[in-house]
Amino acid sequence: MNGIFRATGLSKTFGKVRVLDGLDFDVPEGSIFALIGPNGAGKTTTIKILMNILQPTSGEAEVLGRDSRQLGPGDLENIGYVSENQEMPGWMSVQYLMAYLKPFYPAWDDARARDLMDRFDLPPDRKLRHLSRGMLMKTALAASLAYRPRLLVMDEPFSGLDPLVREELIEGLAASAGETTIFVSSHDLGEVESFASHIGYLDGGSLRFTEEMASLTARFRQIEVTLDESATFDTADRWPAAWLRREATPSLVRFVDSTFHPERTPHEIGQVFEGVKNVTVQTMPLRAIFVALARQKGKVS
Numbered sequence: 001m002n003g004i005f006r007a008t009g010l011s012k013t014f015g016k017v018r019v020l021d022g023l024d025f026d027v028p029e030g031s032i033f034a035l036i037g038p039n040g041a042g043k044t045t046t047i048k049i050l051m052n053i054l055q056p057t058s059g060e061a062e063v064l065g066r067d068s069r070q071l072g073p074g075d076l077e078n079i080g081y082v083s084e085n086q087e088m089p090g091w092m093s094v095q096y097l098m099a100y101l102k103p104f105y106p107a108w109d110d111a112r113a114r115d116l117m118d119r120f121d122l123p124p125d126r127k128l129r130h131l132s133r134g135m136l137m138k139t140a141l142a143a144s145l146a147y148r149p150r151l152l153v154m155d156e157p158f159s160g161l162d163p164l165v166r167e168e169l170i171e172g173l174a175a176s177a178g179e180t181t182i183f184v185s186s187h188d189l190g191e192v193e194s195f196a197s198h199i200g201y202l203d204g205g206s207l208r209f210t211e212e213m214a215s216l217t218a219r220f221r222q223i224e225v226t227l228d229e230s231a232t233f234d235t236a237d238r239w240p241a242a243w244l245r246r247e248a249t250p251s252l253v254r255f256v257d258s259t260f261h262p263e264r265t266p267h268e269i270g271q272v273f274e275g276v277k278n279v280t281v282q283t284m285p286l287r288a289i290f291v292a293l294a295r296q297k298g299k300v301s
Contacts, residue, residue, distance in 0.1 A: 027198070034192040046185070077106060190286070
């Protein structure tokens with residue numbers, strides 16, 4: 001697949017503060033790419049550079065094959081943008097907003113706009129200022145998908161929304177997957193896990209990895225090793241670098257294996273420990289993986 005977003009050595013500083021530090025990534029066309037990371041990691045700054053709202057200090061970014069600094073009206077006809085802080089004219093009704101936006105997008109699809117309004121149960125005659133936050137987010141998403149963009153960028157779209165609204169937004173995104181490449185930044189890991197195909201982990205302005213979601217969840221496991229009561233172990237020199245968050249008692253050791261393999265991992269456990277009675281292996285949700293990474297900075301490739 002061709003990259004629809006591409007960053008090479010992307011950096012940004014504000015005064016003496018380095019917010020982004022040499023980001024390299026490639027977002028495949030047709031994917032749902034989630035950029036995750038703690039608050040302040042640089043997710044919104046990355047999006048603003050990609051959308052030509054901010055200029056990079058060094059490095060470059062490409063969007064739809066064009067330098068992001070050169071994005072113009074013709075390019076924006078193919079890009080949708082939804083943000084948690086998005087402002088919309090409160091005096092307009094939902095239907096008026098749709099009619100107002102239509103002339104700006106040659107590919108606007110009236111039937112699709114109606115379908116999206118029905119899907120999200122949007123009241124066409126209600127003014128935007130009278131909508132709840134959830135309704136506003138659904139309106140912004142409907143308006144962005146009505147012209148079938150090649151790319152949809154979403155900055156923290158689930159923040160502060162109730163579970164039902166989140167589910168409706170995700171269903172709307174899933175219906176457009178493949179036709180539209182979706183790039184979403186979020187710290188709402190439970191929601192991201194349910195629909196993202198690719199993941200990028202940004203921490204302190206550095207991109208620690210990008211990976212397909214299926215690959216990421218396959219290589220992380222919570223391991224619990226039960227030992228004989230008489231067993232002793234000294235793991236100072238034998239503890240693999242990929243084993244994170246060690247917790248140990250005389251008879252029980254628990255850790256996260258970030259490179260789990262069903263054959264190699266048991267062999268490594270046998271090399272590190274003596275007197276193994278039982279080994280329990282559990283899959284991990286994205287939230288647990290994120291916590292393990294956040295608490296073990298610099299120890300995962």
